[in-house]
Amino acid sequence: MSADVAARRGIPDASVARLPGYLQALTSLAERGISSVSSEELAAAAGVSSAKLRKDLSHLGSYGVRGVGYEVDRLAYEISTALGLTQNWPVAIVGMGNLGRALASYSGFETRGFNVIALLDRDESVVGNAVGDLPIRPMADLGALVREDHLAIGVIATPADSAQDVADHLVRAGVRSILNFAPCVLDVPADVMVRKVDMATELQILAFHEQRRTGELDLAASDDVEGVAL
Numbered sequence: 001m002s003a004d005v006a007a008r009r010g011i012p013d014a015s016v017a018r019l020p021g022y023l024q025a026l027t028s029l030a031e032r033g034i035s036s037v038s039s040e041e042l043a044a045a046a047g048v049s050s051a052k053l054r055k056d057l058s059h060l061g062s063y064g065v066r067g068v069g070y071e072v073d074r075l076a077y078e079i080s081t082a083l084g085l086t087q088n089w090p091v092a093i094v095g096m097g098n099l100g101r102a103l104a105s106y107s108g109f110e111t112r113g114f115n116v117i118a119l120l121d122r123d124e125s126v127v128g129n130a131v132g133d134l135p136i137r138p139m140a141d142l143g144a145l146v147r148e149d150h151l152a153i154g155v156i157a158t159p160a161d162s163a164q165d166v167a168d169h170l171v172r173a174g175v176r177s178i179l180n181f182a183p184c185v186l187d188v189p190a191d192v193m194v195r196k197v198d199m200a201t202e203l204q205i206l207a208f209h210e211q212r213r214t215g216e217l218d219l220a221a222s223d224d225v226e227g228v229a230l
């Protein structure tokens with residue numbers, strides 16, 4: 001799906017990973033009625049350097065106009081096309097516990113290219129309940145969702161010890177793109193793409209930098225103290 005489209009166009013993975021950020025920045029500029037933007041402004045809005053932004057966009061064949069910059073709508077369309085977002089992708093969330101329900105309740109996916117078309121769980125006591133307008137369906141419905149509703153992306157929001165089983169189930173049903181929230185590594189065929197979201201990992205990276213910063217501050221403070229003593 002999206003990464004495939006980008007890969008076929010020869011866009012490096014690191015650039016693909018930054019495209020959603022550019023698209024988000026462009027969308028908010030468009031909402032504010034801004035029709036053109038310089039590479040410096042767009043780069044600042046997306047939190048990257050303008051050199052990196054220009055390089056990333058050159059992979060799409062977008063170079064902007066000297067002195068004018070980029071047309072906001074046009075660039076948003078080009079990025080959406082590269083990401084495969086000119087159509088909405090049907091998504092199913094598997095695991096309707098705390099996380100699954102929170103994801104299912106979020107209404108913002110649709111404007112960003114994704115329709116959550118189904119919610120699934122193996123627990124018979126929750127199957128039949130609804131989150132918003134969508135009923136929770138049994139896992140046995142996965143095959144029909146792929147065949148009839150063109151389900152493209154499966155989101156795994158089950159405990160880690162069930163995630164491989166769910167991934168196998170998704171793959172057997174014909175799903176080729178999986179977003180995994182469970183803290184585990186999934187074994188899937190080579191043609192299946194898995195992306196992992198792990199808030200704890202992100203927090204650990206922040207903790208590392210926070211610790212380093214605190215260490216530097218402590219060091220600076222002790223230098224000051226030494227300075228005073230001398």
Ligand SMILES: NC(=O)c1ccc[n+]([C@@H]2O[C@H](COP(=O)([O-])OP(=O)(O)OC[C@H]3O[C@@H](n4cnc5c(N)ncnc54)[C@H](O)[C@@H]3O)[C@@H](O)[C@H]2O)c1
Pocket residue numbers: 094095096097098099100120121122123126139157158159160162163165166180181182183197198199200
């Ligand atoms: N990635 C993140 O940042 C992040 C943040 C919070 C939680 N998590 C992870 O999300 C997952 C879900 O957490 P939670 O608190 O919502 O759990 P939960 O226990 O509240 O819900 C899990 C749900 O998955 C269902 N389930 C279990 N095995 C299944 C299977 N084989 N097929 C279908 N459904 C199945 C259960 O019936 C239950 O409804 C956990 O792996 C947790 O570690 C990740």
